Amino acid sequence: MTRCPAWYDGVLGMWVVDDPGEVRGVLLDPEGFRPDNAVVAHTALSVKALRVLQGVGFALPPTLANNAGASHRPIRAAVARFFSPARVAAVEPLTRRLVTERVGVALELLAAGPVDLVEVVAAEPPALVLLEMLGVRDVDIPALKAWSRESLELFWGWPDEDRQLELAHSAAEFYGWLRKRVTAARVQPGDDLFGVLVELGLSDEEVCAVAYFLLIAGQETTTQLISAAFHRAVGSVIGDAAELVELVLRESSSVPTWRRITAEPVALGDVELPAGAPVLLGLSGHGGPADLAFGLGIHRCLGAGLARLETRVALECAGPLLAAVRGVEAAPPMIELLSFRAPARVLVAQRSPGDTRPVS
Template structure:
C-alpha cells in the first residue's frame, strides 16, 4: 500500500493520509472531513474511568478543535483576540526574560558539574507563564497545570491500560474541577480574561470548560514539546534558531498527526472511503511545508505565531549553553497518537561524565 493516498492501518484503526497535499485538502473540507473525533479518546475509556469523569460533569461539547458548526466562528473569534499578532509580538520581552533566567540557572548548575534536564529546567514553564499572561489568568498553579496537561494528553491520545486510565481520569477530573471553579467565579465577577470573555459570549459551563481544557493544554504543553525537540536538534550545532524552528516544524513537530472523520462516502485521491471513516493526517515529516504543522483552514492553530516566537526565543537564549553539552542518555520520548517530543534531555558539559552517564556516548 506504499504510495497510496490513504491506507488503512489495522493497528491504529485509522485511514492514514501522509501526502501533504491531500492532508491540506482534507483540512480545507470540514464538511466532508469533520473534526468530530479530534479530541475523542484514542483508546476507548473504561467504565471506571468514565465514572470518574462523569462525577465532575466532564464533557467536551463542540467548541474549537472539534466544532464545524455555527458556534465555531464566534468562539474562535473571541479566543483569537488573545493571540492577535500585536499581542504575540508584545509578549516577546516576557518570554525572553523567563528563558534567560532559566538558562542562567541551568548554566550555573552545569558549570558546577551537575546533570541538568533541559526540558524541566528551561522548556517546561515559560510557555505556560506566557499563555497565562496572554489569557489574563492569575493565581494558577503552573506545576499542576503542567502535570494535568501531560496526563490529559496521555488519557486522550495514548494507549493506557485500564489501571492507568483510572489514574489519569482522576487527574483529568481534578483539572476539570478547577476549570469549573474558574467558570463559576467568572459568572459571579466577570473579568476581561479567558473565562470572563467566554462567559460573556453566552456559553454554557460545559462549553467554557471544554474551551479552557484543551486551550490551556495546547496553548503551552505543545510549545514546551516543540522547544524540547528544537533543543535536541540544536545540541552541538551552530544552526540559526529561526532555521531550527522551521526545520523541526517540517520534520518533527510536537503535533505530527491530527484526526478527522468522513461525514459521508467520499473519494480521496483514488481511494474510496466509507462514511464515518476515521482519518489520521500526517502533518509533519512527509515533505510538506513547515506551516502545515499548525493545520490550515478554519481550525488552524490559533497559537501558531506564538509557538514560533517562543521556540525561537528559547533557542536564542540557550544557544551558547547548547554548544558545549552532551546527552547522558538516549532521550525517552512522549510518543502518543498526535504528540511526540523528548520527555527529558539530561545533559552535562562535555568532558563531565557522572557515574550514571557512563556507557552512553551520543554522536552530538
C-alpha cells in the first residue's frame, strides 16, 4: 500500500509528513523547507501573555533551531564545542554517579510505598550534567525544571488564556534570569556558555535565545527520553541498554515531531504544498531509523550523543531496580504536546517473590 507523502490536518492547521524518506528529504532541504516556525508558539499568545513577555524584553531572534541565515553556522559551531564526542564521553562517570545516587534513594523510598521514577531518578541528572558541560554554575535545579516544562507547554501546548498567562509569567521569570547572566558575562566574560556567546559578538537577545532553548532542550527532553525508556523497561531484565535506547528512539522518542514551513510552492510526491505551508514532520514511530529522532542536516540536534549516553547509563544503573518492581499504572499520565511526548510519571512498587499481579 502506497503511503500518502503529506496530508492536511485541519485540527492542527498543518501539513503532516511522516514517511521517513519524505521526512529525511525535508530535513535535508533547509532552503525549501525553512525552520522559521520551529519555535513559534503553536497556540497564538494572548494579549495578556504577550504583555508579560514584553515586560522583560522577551525575544527569540533566529539563532539555532529557527535560523536559516548566515549567522547559524558560527553560532552552531560555538555551541557544538560544548558537545564534542570527547566532552560527552568525559561526563559518563558523573552521569553514572548521579543516577546511582538517585536509584539508591528510590530503593529506600520503595520500602514505604510506590515511587515515581521520573521525579526521583530521571528528573535532575540530565540538568546537572548539562550545566557541568556548559560551565554554568549556581542554578536552582527545581526552578530550571519548572521553567523548562512550563516553557514547553507555552510554545508547544494548547493552554487556554488563563493557563497561558501562568506560563508566560514562568517564561518571563526564566528570561529575566537569563538576562542577568548575560549582563554578568559582559562585565566578566568567562569560558562558560554565556561568556562564549558574548565573545562571539551576539546581542543580548541572541544570547538569551540560544540559552533559553538550549537549557531546556539539553536536559528536559532527555529526562523525558529516560522516562519513556523506564516505562518500557519496568518489570523486565534489560539485556543491552544501548539497544533499548535505540528502540525507544525509533518507536516513542520524547521528540516525536518537528516543524518546518515551505519557502515556495513545492511537491511531495503527487501532493502540492503552497508557499508558507506549515509542515509537521514525524520523527519517531513511523518505521524510520533511530537517528531520525534527532533530525538531520544543519539543524540536527547537537545533544544527540549526550542524550543517548545519559539514557543508556540511566538504564544500566537502574536495571536491577526496574527488574524488581512492577508498574502501578498501565497508562500513566502523559506529557502530550505538539512536539514532545513522554510519561509524566512512572509509578512503581515493590514486587514480592509471590506477586502475580501484572507488571504494568
